[in-house]
Amino acid sequence: MIKKFFFVLFCFVSVLNFAQTKVSGVVLDEFGEPVAFANVLFKNSTEGTITNDDGRFYMESDNNHSVLQISFVGYETLDIPLTAKVTYKIEAVLKESGEQLDEVVIFSGKLSKKNNPAIDILKKIWAKKRENGLRKYKQYEYDKYEKVEFDLNTIDSALIKSKMFRGLEFVFDDLDTSRVTGKTYLPIFLNETFHKVNGDNVLGVKKEKLQGSKNSGFSNNQAITAFVEDLYSDYDIYNNYLKFFDKSFTSPLSKTGVDVYNYALADSAFIDNKWCYNIIYYPRRKNELTFKGDFWVNDSTYAIKKINLEVTKSANINWVKEIYIEQEFDVVNDSVFLLKRDYMLSDFSLNKKESSKGIYGKRTTIYNNYKFDIPKDKKFYKQSVDEYSPEAFSRDDTFWTKNRLERLNKDEKGVYELLDTLKTVPKFKSYYNIVSILGSGYVEIDKWNLDIGDVYSVFGYNDAEGVRVRAGARTYFGQNDPWRVEGYLAYGFDDDKVKHGISAKWLVDKKSRLIISGGHRQDIEQLGLSLTATNDVLGRSIASSSVFTVGSNDRLTNIDLSAFSIEVEPVNNLRLRVGNSYRKLSSALPNAFSLDYVDAESPTGISSQIKQLDFTTTLIYTPGKRTIGYGVERKNINDEYSTLLFNYSKGFKGPMDSDFDYDKVQFSYGQPWQIGGFGRLYSTVEIGKTFGEVPLGLLNVIPGNQTLFSIYNTFPNLDFYEFVTDTYASVHLEHNFNGRLFSRIPFMRKLNLREIVGLRGVWGELSSENIALNAPTNIPLMAPSDQMYWEYSFGIGNIFKILRVDFNFRGNYFDNPNARPFSITGSFGFNF
Structure with a gap:
């Protein structure tokens, strides 16, 4: 564990987003108190988020939006015009309302488990979860591209001018803000992998074969490589518990979720020509290992179409200020929902104050080229896979152009060049050596x-x-x-x-x-x-x-x-x-x-x-x-x-x-x-x-x-x-x-x-x-x-x-x- 911690410290010592609309701010009630878990979205879209424990939010979109809509149970819905592409420090004040929306049944306070349509939908998700996804087929295969990135965040002029970075100012030439938290960040580490995956549900076997691997210059460091591998393990949102950082978080789709979450049916809309319900969820109590967020679920298959999960600030977890997860599913054969994109962001920090500096750890996984019911011989799955074939670690740019399922943005492309430069700077080498000694x-x-x-x-x-x-x-x-x-x-x-x-x-x-x-x-x-x-x-x-x-x-x-x-x-x-x-x-x-x-x-x-x-x-x-x-x-x-x-x-x-x-x-x-x-x-x-x-x-x-x-x-x-x-x-x-x-x-x-x-x-x-x-x-x-x-x-x-x-x-x-x-x-x- 101490090696993991010192690796995070090492990252202190690294993306031009193409978002068209960026907003941030705080949601308050009429008495100036923050409204936690309020629903914030771009009007007439399915792009939204939930305010945190302090009522704060940040959101961005690749599309142009002109109105921000904020709502919460027991309050009037508030529409805020957006006159610019970037609108920060919005202060939204919600007024209490005795009226209820006509199209949505909502609840306030600790929501009842009885006569709650959101709970009825949740029960149908439980009943159908074993019928959705790859489980419907005897055999399956697909391509998997994964990108793991670490960024130095909350960068301000004081940090840039500090003694720590004297002589390293050039690393701050290109900076942008996170679409999740709104903080300024600098990419400092990048690792890419591409796998071919085969599975057989009849035999109960699965095989992943590494086709290519590339990272930004620390492939020979024993502590860093193991940490990156261990940081983001696979998870299934349909499972009752999701494990992150040696902790088990209750999934909002868990059968025990009704004991720790409030659920509210918030909206319904067509997404990719499929009618879906939108359910908001948030914790019943503080300090537990839970999430807040919302998900969209299909009205016939009860398969998840989109979901986001954000760990509440009060959760009992150290050195991690934020955990944010997004998953998107594609519709195949008109009824099967398969995972298309999985994004996870972790904000590592020594404390959970809003202004504290930290390290983003981000993993993006793209799934593509699904094929089904193509049986493989048993010998295929028994053959050992050389996960560390030298060929996989020496792929050229042509390979990555073809198999990189999500393009690198400007700053991500620059990480490889940046790290090559940094390793020639004596001061950086000193920082690297100190943290490497403490870690290993x-x-x-x-x-x-x-x-x-x-x-x-x-x-x-x-x-x-x-x-x-x-x-x-x-x-x-x-x-x-x-x-x-x-x-x-x-x-x-x-x-x-x-x-x-x-x-x-x-x-x-x-x-x-x-x-x-x-x-x-x-x-x-x-x-x-x-x-x-x-x-x-x-x-x-x-x-x-x-x-x-x-x-x-x-x-x-x-x-x-x-x-x-x-x-x-x-x-x-x-x-x-x-x-x-x-x-x-x-x-x-x-x-x-x-x-x-x-x-x-x-x-x-x-x-x-x-x-x-x-x-x-x-x-x-x-x-x-x-x-x-x-x-x-x-x-x-x-x-x-x-x-x-x-x-x-x-x-x-x-x-x-x-x-x-x-x-x-x-x-x-x-x-x-x-x-x-x-x-x-x-x-x-x-x-x-x-x-x-x-x-x-x-x-x-x-x-x-x-x-x-x-x-x-x-x-x-x-x-x-x-x-x-x-x-x-x-x-x-x-x-x-x-x-x-x-x-x-x-x-x-x-x-x-x-x-x-x-x-x-x-x-x-x-x-x-x-x-x-x-x-x-x-x-x-x-x-x-x-x-x-x-x-x-x-x-x-x-x-x-x-x-x-x-x-x-x-x-x-x-x-x-x-x-x-x-x-x-x-x-x-x-x-x-």
């Missing part, structure tokens, strides 16, 4: 093809090392590198020792995702922060490097780890990894924390170091996961997919002086659940068992958390090594209501706080054989076998838009030594 965590050294970092791991503290510093680097030729080498050095001032880690990965085959990797690490680690162990040679938990902890953080381990693995992805999102590891484990603070175990072969009968050779097979399935890139390290661009993991480890005694024979089986299932308008639930279930006798360093430690940070999948009221098991089952549940509850409390609405509740539990046992083997340790060995250990928590998020505080309560086992019944943890981050 690495300092890019282009001439060496090297990244220094990550910068967020430079400092740490623990009881064994005291103050710790770390410096690292990795090779980086581009986001699609077939190989990568990464390493670090660290030094602890108390133990006066240098630690290190190095790893290498090589993508042998791009199609099967065959990856060979290996590495070595010698460091101090807090083991047991996760039940499902990994052999990541560069991994480092926050527990062993956190600056602040609760109680003594002295149960640390010296680890000397070497690992090698081979990974393949035979089916999309199904990864199989086999590998081996050899590790040496010993206590970093033997007086406080012992890993000693009974060893009959030792002269003293006790050993303090573990030497272990393991072979591991791991199966990871992530259905629905989307990634970007085809190199050895791909980036995830969504987070709503589930993760199923199966891990089998076999330990050997003998080879390389390895100490133990054992088998370990582990399974975990993680799933995010979008609970409609009630937020998101994260759930994780883990089970595991170790067969054979093993020392403490190889057992499953229930992950405690002695830091002040909220860490999912840990128990914040458990100390490290408070519970140790060889058989376990755990569950973690965390639900974020996204402000749904607080928005119902009047005095808390404006704070936009978000409520989070958590429930977690674990059951486990430790065999008598393992207790006897580990008898020499100097910490108590306990497992939650009598009853499941459990905790619950209540959290408040979005404090000052960046902070979250959790209040954690222990449910049982209060008699354990130094048991903590209550704790407070927190986290910070830039979340929408």
Whole structure:
């Protein structure tokens, strides 16, 4: 999330519209109060908008219009003559009226659900929605052109003359205003793609093949490319909920919409020779994730012809001041309505004040050349698509002239040239580098093809090392590198020792995702922060490097780890990894924390170091996961997919002086659940068992958390090594209501706080054989076998838009030594 935020900051550091009529202003009542959600349109047309919470509006049209018409329930309709093509700062005052329009049935206040013709029409939309669009055909295909643009907005003379842009004034030579908000803006980034899309409703499959891709100069930046891909995901207005920026907004066409929206039948007219009804909708309450706007729906098919959606300013979403969506549908075969144009604008800003400067993110998608009922063989859909074919990224102007389904305007054409120029300006390069470092965590050294970092791991503290510093680097030729080498050095001032880690990965085959990797690490680690162990040679938990902890953080381990693995992805999102590891484990603070175990072969009968050779097979399935890139390290661009993991480890005694024979089986299932308008639930279930006798360093430690940070999948009221098991089952549940509850409390609405509740539990046992083997340790060995250990928590998020505080309560086992019944943890981050 922090990478997304810093990308928006980067855009601060980029269209001549052909509109013939532009208007803006405010709608007030006779007492000077703003009229929210008033209907504003060019008279005798279907071009209109809705005023925002402050009664303000902006609108423009490619046509000439002479009269602006403003209306709202309970007020007289007001016609305002337009004497010029551009008319700004209109102040429209509506007078109350006891009369009702003859042609339209209207309601005022919180509109009734009974005897409301708009609700009757809405019910027919629900009944017909599965019959409209592409669902009517067995097979379909079409062309899809998409244009994503970012613009610096709210530009004024003070900004142009500011020190930030001194020497960069030339970028402001061509400026225009947004047709949605009326703000002056400058395009600074543009990305175009063209796809051929095929689908089969009988088989339930869909395939998109990239034909061409072009952007304005940042194709090699890992943070920017992933952000652009993730920013605008596809959505269907007929769905009950529309997901934007990790939030679920209630669709105005939702079956639950009647609980959160007011609907009013406002007008009816012919559009493209089809008689349509116009329905206005707006929220019943503030601070909820809802829209305001209107839509036109056909009177026979009840298919949507046009719709616009605008997020209300009071909606509980950060860093986004405006979200505006328009969709237009074409009529095919006299009855089928197919999506023709989809436009979405987001106004990113640090606050929601009208004058605040920000960044527009705009996506325009055009659909064309529909064809139906042309069957394709099943093999066609099974064939893999090379989404990153070099040919698609090197298309010439002839290709784009033919396939660009919507022409670029003057400023958009100039973005490519502008960015080429900007990248030669030292001041711009400095801005770019600073924000890139904050976003990715690495300092890019282009001439060496090297990244220094990550910068967020430079400092740490623990009881064994005291103050710790770390410096690292990795090779980086581009986001699609077939190989990568990464390493670090660290030094602890108390133990006066240098630690290190190095790893290498090589993508042998791009199609099967065959990856060979290996590495070595010698460091101090807090083991047991996760039940499902990994052999990541560069991994480092926050527990062993956190600056602040609760109680003594002295149960640390010296680890000397070497690992090698081979990974393949035979089916999309199904990864199989086999590998081996050899590790040496010993206590970093033997007086406080012992890993000693009974060893009959030792002269003293006790050993303090573990030497272990393991072979591991791991199966990871992530259905629905989307990634970007085809190199050895791909980036995830969504987070709503589930993760199923199966891990089998076999330990050997003998080879390389390895100490133990054992088998370990582990399974975990993680799933995010979008609970409609009630937020998101994260759930994780883990089970595991170790067969054979093993020392403490190889057992499953229930992950405690002695830091002040909220860490999912840990128990914040458990100390490290408070519970140790060889058989376990755990569950973690965390639900974020996204402000749904607080928005119902009047005095808390404006704070936009978000409520989070958590429930977690674990059951486990430790065999008598393992207790006897580990008898020499100097910490108590306990497992939650009598009853499941459990905790619950209540959290408040979005404090000052960046902070979250959790209040954690222990449910049982209060008699354990130094048991903590209550704790407070927190986290910070830039979340929408």
